Amino acid sequence: DGEYxxxxxxxxxxxxxxGNGRGAGIDIPVILTKGRKGLHMRMTVNEQIAxxxxxxxxxxxxQTFLYHAIHVPEGMEPPPRSILEKPELQxxxxxxxxxxxxxxxxxxxxxxxxxxxxxxxxPDYGHIEDGVPSFAISVLPGQRGRGVGTLLMQTLLEQLRxxxxxKASLAVQKTNRAAALYRRLGFETLRETxxxxxxVCPLDAHTHCR
Numbered sequence: 001d002g003e004y005x006x007x008x009x010x011x012x013x014x015x016x017x018x019g020n021g022r023g024a025g026i027d028i029p030v031i032l033t034k035g036r037k038g039l040h041m042r043m044t045v046n047e048q049i050a051x052x053x054x055x056x057x058x059x060x061x062x063q064t065f066l067y068h069a070i071h072v073p074e075g076m077e078p079p080p081r082s083i084l085e086k087p088e089l090q091x092x093x094x095x096x097x098x099x100x101x102x103x104x105x106x107x108x109x110x111x112x113x114x115x116x117x118x119x120x121x122x123p124d125y126g127h128i129e130d131g132v133p134s135f136a137i138s139v140l141p142g143q144r145g146r147g148v149g150t151l152l153m154q155t156l157l158e159q160l161r162x163x164x165x166x167k168a169s170l171a172v173q174k175t176n177r178a179a180a181l182y183r184r185l186g187f188e189t190l191r192e193t194x195x196x197x198x199x200v201c202p203l204d205a206h207t208h209c210r
């Protein structure tokens with residue numbers, strides 16, 4: 001337990017993609033089309049990814065992507081899946097979809113969920129105040145580097161803005177290069193410790209957090 005005590009405190013931040021792998025994830029050209037089954041994103045001529053809402057019936061999906069969200073530094077072994085039973089991790093998924101501030105999206109390609117992003121008002125390490133949702137996001141290891149995480153975040157941030165939220169938050173380790181991407185998406189550092197940033201994204205229509 002002690003070996004992962006620090007790591008599990010950063011689950012909300014862990015895996016955000018850098019799009020084309022060169023730090024320009026938010027610059028990927030995307031075609032958005034809206035159909036009866038939800039929002040579809042065609043990122044290249046040959047790829048199409050659909051986004052759908054995450055609800056109470058998606059417990060297994062949330063468990064899977066929460067596990068993949070655990071940041072494991074290079075050279076360390078990943079924790080056992082039983083780590084998800086810890087109370088500090090259960091806050092991300094327990095009863096998800098039954099609370100007013102629970103919102104989430106799954107990215108689906110060829111019938112497989114390849115990424116997920118969700119927010120809730122929870123006492124996690126990204127919490128700044130009641131009523132402000134904080135982020136959790138991850139993408140399957142084999143699907144990283146394609147911009148899936150960036151698209152999930154951009155779309156969910158826009159949904160939150162349209163639903164009237166003033167801001168959203170997250171925590172990210174300073175060693176995680178995703179911190180630079182969060183800044184490009186409009187997140188600002190609220191405060192920091194020796195190991196992490198606590199970041200907030202203002203969702204006012206005049207800001208660039210989208």
